[in-house]
Amino acid sequence: MRRRQWANLACVSALALSLGYAAALAESMPGTDPTLGIPLPEQPALVILDDEKPAPARPDASAEAAPDAADDAKSETAGLPVPETEPGMVTGTVTPSAQPQGILVAPDLPSVPAATPDLPVTLDIPEIDLPPSDPALIAPFRLQAAPEPLRSAEPLIAPPDLPKVVVELPPASEFAADIAARATEALALPRLGERERADIVTAYAANGNKPLWIDGKGWSEAGKRLTARLGRAAEDGLRPTDYPLPAFEASDKGSLAEADVRLSGLAVLYARDARGARVDPRRLSKLLTPTLYLPSATEVLSELTGATDAGAVLAAYNPPHEGYRRLQAKLAELREHLDDTPLVRIPAGPALKLGMRDDRVPLVRARLGLGPTEDPVFDRSTATALAAFQKQAGLPANGVLGAQTLAALGTPATARGEQDIIAQMERWRWLPADLGSSHIMVNVPEFRVRVVRQGQIVHETRAIVGKPETATPIFSHKMDHVIVNPSWFVPPSILKKEFLPGLAADPEYAAKRGYVVTRTRHGISVRQPPGERNALGWIKFMFPNDHSVYLHDTPNRRLFANERRAFSHGCVRVDNPFLLADQVLGPEWTHERLKRLIGSGERRINLPAPLAIHLVYNTHVVGADGKLTTFEDLYGFHRMVRQALEQQG
Template sequence: MHRRHWAGSASASVLILFLGAATALAQSGDARDPALGIPLPEQPPLLILNTDKPAANIQPPALPEVVVSVEAAPKPTAGDAGMVTGTVAPSAQPSGGPAPLEAPSATVSTPGIDDDDPIVLDIPSVEMPPADPALVPAPKHEPLRSALPAEPLIPPPELPPVVVELPAGPTLAAEILERAPEALALPRLSERERNEILAAYQAFENRPFWIDGKGWSAAAKLLVAQLGRAGDDGLRPTDYPLPVFEASDKGSLAEADVRLSALAVLYARDARGARIDPRRLSKLITPTLYLPSATEVLSELAAVPDPGAALAAYNPPHEGYQRLKAKLAEMRQHQDDTPLVRIPAGPPLKLGMRDDRVHLIRARLGLGPSEEAVFDRSTATAVAEFQKQAGLRANGILSARTLAALGTPVTARAEQDVIAQMERWRWLPPDLGKTHIIVNVPEYQMRVVRDGKVVHHARVIVGKPDSATPIFSHKMDHVVVNPSWFVPPSILKKEFLPGLAADPNYAAKRGYVVTRGRNGAISVRQPPGERNALGWIKFMFPNDHAVYLHDTPNRRLFATERRAYSHGCVRVDNPFLLADQVLGPEWSTERLKRLIGSGERMIKLPEPLPIHLVYNTHVVGADGKLTTFADLYGFHRLVREALERRS
């Protein structure tokens, strides 16, 4: 084929292919941009018109023209018939669009068209969407991609945060499971508490509570520090020996973690009064202890940022306790651990006995020397006085207990007294009540406390040493005006039955009514009246000891200093003033007194009122001064000795 004819045919083919592709894109209803994947705008029909001979009845659309100029070519030969050569170029291009395609030259031969005349192809421009500033065109030197929009610089979507739960410490599950029984082998830890601690670890998937990495976590260090300060609250730090572990030994770490949990449980329970069982000291000491479970302790300590402060909060929050704690710290600043005189052990000494230790005893008590080693009356009197001060039975006999007290420095003995009193504060509920009544038996005083302030106080008469007033807490719920008194079984057995056996009119002569039940049981009742043992009013809080607060017809006894005369109940001076406090303004003193003599009348309190019968022999006032009261029933001595035996 002739060279020009071959070149013209190739150019025409390229032009036909280009125009055919444009037409196909215009006719496609779902054309999409291959780079962005978005639909392309609909293309208008492509019309090729001869400018000299416009087609009849065809109106071109009002679009910008694309002018195709056809270069003049040499006259076609016979083999070149029907070929036209020219250059296709768009008449306009979209603003901001990509660079136009450079169409190759095309040679086209068309019958009836002069080769020298230019052929104008009116090709409408493609309407493109506004340019996106985020789209950057590709460099022009890439021939294929230059006609396509560049990849958009669109930031990737924000991904959701990935939450990865890391264990609280190293993986010690197997070691904790293996070493827990050994870690919980503490003498004062009951089986129930051990099981609760194991259950707590199982609920935590046997992960450590206190180990972080290869040692104590920050929270554990706070807990360890509080255990080290146990002595500040009168507890013994040696009761909570901290575990020693090897940081590189997983088994040692696991055992230390469980042991620390066990020590925290022991401390919390001791702080609430678990060191001694008060009911074993006396059947008249029956407080309700609020001992936390191991589950409760570990749940609370693990949930707070400062477990040390949470552990310390198990100690009594009461102001009386806090003052004793401050006094204990003051005493320890001036402590002297050296006894004045060391007295050897030996048999008890009584009046008139001879023993070489008498010279040491007299020196210890500040007595002058004696020619003979005789336990004479002056020595026995000095020993009795010391026993009284030490809270011991003042019988003047040098017993083993008295000898131990003589060998203890004065400051150390005073310390022990304060600690024993602090222990009795642990028997009280953590919350005494916004308004409550507190009766301090050794002090012979009753107080009504409201919002932390004493709003009423009165003298009281308490039980005799052989019929002691019990120590416990309860709630007062009603008051009885013009009460009857039913003689309790203890008095009935000791006094009335022997009297009735000797004289059938024994009770009637004293104004009592004797009734016999169907089973033959005898009850003795004293009707309301001026001579009634309960006076005109009694304050009831039903309890197992059958004791309560009440009036008394023998009011002159309130003038005495040592007021231990009752059979166990608490007699109150000016009881109608107390009624004003517990019954509220609806029941004034005048209204209550109008009921006297009109028959028994029960009045409910607006709401139950907490009442606490306590045994405080050592009290620190707001001025920091320590006041001591006589150990009326020996309860203080029992507590102190119980604590000493534990040591």
């Protein structure tokens, strides 16, 4: 009986604990899960069916209470509460329909003997439906076994072997810091302008300071082509010493970086020199006003870096004209032959003229290749030989030994010839790279006018140019119209030098010569009306310019018979100008039709299209046969250019 009471006590205690825990939980957070914070479903009511009610108490229960007192004392000694048995208490086995999760387990109780065969009391507690729990949320509140590591799914078919990808970083990044640090020092070239230096630095910065001409071990293929072109600068009439190639150590990144930037600076300098930057013509004379087409550093580097052959692109900055190429070939020919003329030093002294006696005469004759003479007289043979030398040297062929001629005699013939050709090549750089498929070329020292179409001369005639004191300017422009029966307005220079003194001496000075004087707010204007005596003749060819010069007819046609035709005030007088009009006005306006307009009043005729015209100063010309022809340096422009280049050297 004692064992049975212990069984009943254990069952009742378990039921009480379960019900107490549920009640406490419902009071603390009614309807809400403490972990998830979501409402819980309503708990079903506990219903005891009639067939599950406990049986009435047995009569022998009181008889067995005494022996239980000793056991109760033992329980109190052990620290456990002693349950009191009340009348009507239900005893038996409680079997829930499902074990609730998370219920605290009571401390270990003494082992309970096997239950008596009495029928147990069974309570049907339905299972509570809860939403599925997230393991990650309940992990802190419940011990779980560590999950197995995820395993990748094995493909059923093995993939093919992929090729190995080899990524090679360009060596450019290795030089970026050195290029940025050494750019200023690398671009310290004497004639490279500040603007060009800044443009080069900007170009490198825009490219991430990557090298352009090195590949990590030395010059790249493009760099080698550039250095080769710079090394042959003498072929183009340029000085190789102006483009000293940088030296570097292949193992020194800083040295390589500096060499790369230096080569860019040298290439830009060469390109600009090839287009005419070595000499500023406007500083030599106010009458030298060509428009130079100098490339920017950005343009040069852009073209070179994008070219297949950087050396060929760099060489193409030199003039592409046939006249320049012939001079280039002649320069190479001169350098192949050494000058075997004995160089004789002639002392300075007064100018020697025909018939003068001087101790220097034997030296002059020896320098000119003439035989000795007993009497030191500057005779006719000496003067004739000296005049031939002067003509070849581009000097006035007057047979007088002056300072310029003496300096020319003191230079070896080969060296002097090189200097002359190089100075002439330099003036070709003043011209546009594109002269125009159709254009007019006026060579002032030659006194010639030529019309060129598609590279062929279609018309050529004689010309009269300005006197040395009123020189014809050198420039390029566009001819756009022709005027028949023109009036001539006396330019200010002639008005000041000739007309004002004449009018001061004779008020009728202008009227007697057929000029009309008009008083203006700023002074007077003198105009010569159209007519046979008009200084412009019957026709003039207009190309607006700063010098107020143009091509025109002349009433003094007899002057064309002279070999040296420098008679004008700066304009270019054309022999038989109506034939020239045929070339520029087209077939609609023949010279017969134009002549019918003479005397009928001033008439303007526009050209079908503007025509390029170039007034040039070519004292050294190489023909198609390779023969060099020299013309007199009328205004000293050739000498100015040659001296300017020599001073740079």
